[in-house]
Amino acid sequence: MPSLETNFSWLDWGIVACYLLGTVAVGLYVNRFIRNMSDYVVAGRAVRTWLAVATMTGSELGLVTVMFAAQKGFTGGFSAFHIAVVAGVVPLVVGFTGFIVVPLRRLGVMTIPQYYGIRFGQGVRVYGGILLAAAGILNMGMFLKAGAIFVTALTGLNEPVHVNIVMTVLILLVLIYTTLGGMVSVIITDYIQFVVLSFGLLLACAIAVGQLGWGTIVGAVQEVHGEAGFNPAHEGGFGVSYMAWMLLTAGLVSSTIWQTAVMRASSVESEAVVRSLYKWSSVGFLIRFLLPQFLGICALTYFMGHPEARALFLATDGGVVNNPELTMSAFPHFLGQILPVGIIGIVGAGMLAAFMSTHDSYLLCWASVIVEDVVAPLRGGKMSTRSRLLLARVLIVLIGIFLLVWSLWYPLGQDLLDYMMISGAIYFTGALALLVLGIYWKGASRVGAYMALTAGGLAVLGLTPVQELIGFERLENWLGMELSTAHVGLFVTALALMLMVLGSLLFPDKGLPAEEREVAS
Amino acid sequence: MIDWITVWTVLFVSSVTIFAIMAVVVTIRGARDIKQLLRSIEKGDREDGQDSENKE
Secondary structure: OOOOOOOOOHHHOOOOOOOHHHHHHHHHHHHHOOOOOHHHHHHHOEEOOHHHHHHHHHHHHHHHHHHHHHHHHHHHHHHHHHHHHHHHHHHHHHHOOOOOOHHHHHHEEEEEEEHHHHHHOHHHHHHHHHHHHHHHHHHHHHHHHHHHHHHHHHHOOOHHHHHHHHHHHHHHHHHHHHHHHHHHHHHHHHHHHHHHHHHHHHHHHHHHHHHHHHHHHHHHHHHEEEHOOOOOOOOOOOHHHHHHHHHHHHHHHHEEEHHHHHHHHHHHHOHHHHHHHHHHHHHHHHHHHHHHHHHHHHHHHHOOOHHEEEEHOOOOOOOOOOOOOHHHHHHHHHHHOOOOOOOHHHHHHHHHHHHHHHHHHHHHHHHHHHHHHHHHHHHHOOOOOOHHHHHHHHHHHHHHHHHHHHHHHHOOOOOHHHHHHHHHHHHHHHHHHHHHHHOOOOOOOOHHHHHHHHHHEEEEEHHHHHHHHHOHHHHHHHHOOOOOOOHHHHHHHHHHHHHHHHHHOOOOOOOHHHHHHHOOO | OHHHHHHHHHHHHHHHHHHHHHHHHHHHHHHHHHHHHHHHHHHHHHHHHHHHHOOO
């Protein structure tokens, strides 16, 4: 970790402590409202439009999102804004068309594998549930490290051991909080987080532009990235295949296929609210990328004018250094230097709340999937509410322990956003095929579903350490081209869709599963 | 040729303005929805309680 100065003071530590204690108190308070699994997982399906918008945005505008988006702005310049555009436009289209989410809400499912069960039978539900939970837990494997890098860089805790200590403290806080309240407390803290983080980020942007000036920011991007810093299709930067990958992942998958977004859609009180939720949340989906990306660009501009930092973050050829963990820390270092005492505490507390909020949403989500879609179906649905809640809470603790171990052990090796998208692809490439074809094509069959889900596992080939382990370079040399994360992800997506169609045509279902007959009737 | 600097400037300014307005609206109306949510869950619990008493 670079040793750079920060304005973070004891007053800011006090603000952060009060804020975190306050959120834990909220978790304890709302615990008394939890009576069954529906209250725990989807807040009794009683959430209205404005609160749903706040929580959807609050949950998705997490610290991790802010970190990976800022990193993309830092390493890619203004071109990174194309990710924000697709992230905003796709949910808007979903809001008008109801694509995928409205049929899911109509069926009243709490999780996506639950839909698999209705459409393709219980076997697909259990298999899909296992894959979803595995990919989801892997996907959040770097959350803890990102959170700890943020805290240490912002506060000036520069010793390497500090990152590990902060990770341990953070996961303990999250576990206590999440096991207490379930979805009701998640929704309320998401709301608080939405308020603090929205205004905090807007203020940070205003201060950054005020200090640096728009012309200087544009000039810095021009100097470091050249044309590729503005034109996203430029092959020296992101390129067309990466843009297509982002359209699929940051656009379609994040808003309709990803389990946490579907859980939000399931929590609202009607189909009309689902549509409103997506229309309004499209602004939040766009902003959750745009503001941090902009602050990442500002960090680049700021550090270019500081010789010590410039030497850390820029390579000798004038480009950004190829060190993902280092470039991830640029944004919090920047905040630590430009924000004044007091404000930095509020923004830091908001970011930490964002971290807790994202963690509790995800922990709750994956634990619920394991309970509802794997364990309960395997036990023939014979589980009491009390047993389900207890198991969900035990699983949350176990997942938390895994996350701590994974964060300490796994070498990132690529930008955080790329890690998250490709690890998520293990699940969503198959899920995309099952949801789109399952909902909109009557011919989709159980065998096709198994084949598509299995194909998704190939997405692990997009992880840098896996590529190094299997000697991925040989394949690239043989093909005569460099294969990026985007190439692997797009290939696996296409493969899953093709196998779904092929499997369905070759092995059509003889009759509808009993559950589907029930739904149809 | 696309003037990318203008495109990103317009996108940034318009998005931030819309989001600032939305943040104010969602903050105020979301607070009302929280009260309604807690009331609704509490009411649901009471009805559940009454149902089980009736069944007994």
